Amino acid sequence: MTRLTLSFAIDAPKLVRPFVISTGARTHQPYLSVQLSDGLHIGRGAAAGLRYFGETPESLAAQIETVRATLERGVTRDALLNILPAGGARAAVDAALWELEAARDHTTVGAALNIIPKPVASAFTIVLDDPDAMAAQTRAESWRPLLKVKLGGSAELEPDRMRAVAQAAPSTRKVIDANAGWTVTQLGALAPIAASLGYELLEQPLAIGCETDPAARAALLLAAQSLPLCADESFQTAADFDRIDGLYQAVNIKLDKCGGLSAALAIRNAARARGLAVFIGCMLAPTVAIAPAHLLAQDADYADLDGPFWFADEPVTLNRDGLFEPIDPSLWGAGGRV
Structure with a gap:
């Protein structure tokens, strides 16, 4: 097998505005970029990693460094599944291998x-704030095909937040992402309100791993009678299918969670076979990290790929209908030459 040269770099560009969710706020987003070369061709990948599992670009780089010798001896995408665990490090390397293979061919x-x-109807994120501020965000973005509304803040304001957003964009499709920020009691109270206001999906209402708790299981089953539920933080890889079985009606597949496009393709097919809706999500990351997910989202039920739009000067565009246009393969997908 042809030997490869591995290189990587870390950057932390400023976001166009603060990104605020239930777990905190950020003004910059660090990420790791990876490059593999066979001396003639180049493949690229990138990942931000999973903050809620403690991943950072530095930890991803350290993880890749431990298997540098193996990677540089030459490796297939299938072999990579057994070399690195699921997570951002494998996602970045997997993307680079896909592109390197395309460049060679x-x-x-x-x-x-x-x-x-084709263009994708990607959600745009309404960040967590007070109700009036969230309504103002929503009015400015109501032309988009889908809004993802971040909740999980102060409990007493959640109903007002939901109503403010719904009233600000009554004809726009909307989903809620609580980012594991609700309690069982909140879920029982808020799910019917969300449904009555026209929200069509509720993503990750309870804490990661809550599915083993009888009270949480009962709350999820009851909430699903109001509107469909989507597992995000509670669904990382295909190994989680059995644990969430019957509790959610959709799964959010992210490359940084499952470890790249190769694994994500198999997970998507398995989700379809189980009758689950497919939501293709992303971390806050630049175009090179999101491009594989854009391909994966071509037949998804939902997509949230607005990551690149949180950075200035990213070469991505929306068409007049608010759809995320196909990403030029020169940015990721075609590879390059040395």
């Missing part, structure tokens, strides 16, 4: 997957 990753990319 003088094609694109999309073509290799028999995908002709």
Whole structure:
């Protein structure tokens, strides 16, 4: 197998505005970029990692460094599944391998997957704030095809937040993401309100791993009678299917969670086979990290790929209908030459 050269770098660009969710706020977003070269061709990948599991670009780089010798001897995407665990490090390397393979074959990753990319109806995030501020955000973004409303803040304001957003964009499709910030009691009270206001999906209302708790299981089953529930932080890899079985109606697949496009393709197919809706999500990350997910989202029920739009000067565009246009393969997908 052809030897490879591995390199990586860390950057932390400023966001166009603060990103605020139930677990905190940030004004900059660090991420790791990876490059693999066989001396003639180049493949690229990137990942931000999972903050709620303690991943940082530095920890991802350290993880990759431990297997540098193995990677540089040459590795296939299938072999990578057993070299690095699921997470941001493997996601970045997997993307680089996909693109390197495409460059060698003088094609694109999309073509290799028999995908002709089309625009995607990606959600735009309404960040957590007081009700009036969230209503103002919503009015400014109401032209978009789908809004993801971040909740999980102070309990007494949650109903007002939901109502303020719903009233600010009554005809826009909306989903809620509580980012594991609600209690069992809140879920029981708020799910019917969300449904009555026209929200069509509720993402990760309770804490990660809550599914083993009888009270949480009962609350999830009851809430699902009001509107569909989506597992995000509680669903990392295919190993989680059995644990969440019957409690959620959708799963959020993110490359940084499952460890890259290769694993995500298999998880998507398994979710479909189980009758679950597919939500393709992303971390806050630049275009090179999101491009594989854009391909994955081509037939998704929901997509939240607004990561690149939180950075200035990212070469991504929305069309007049607010759809996320296909990403130019020169940015990721076609690879390059040395």
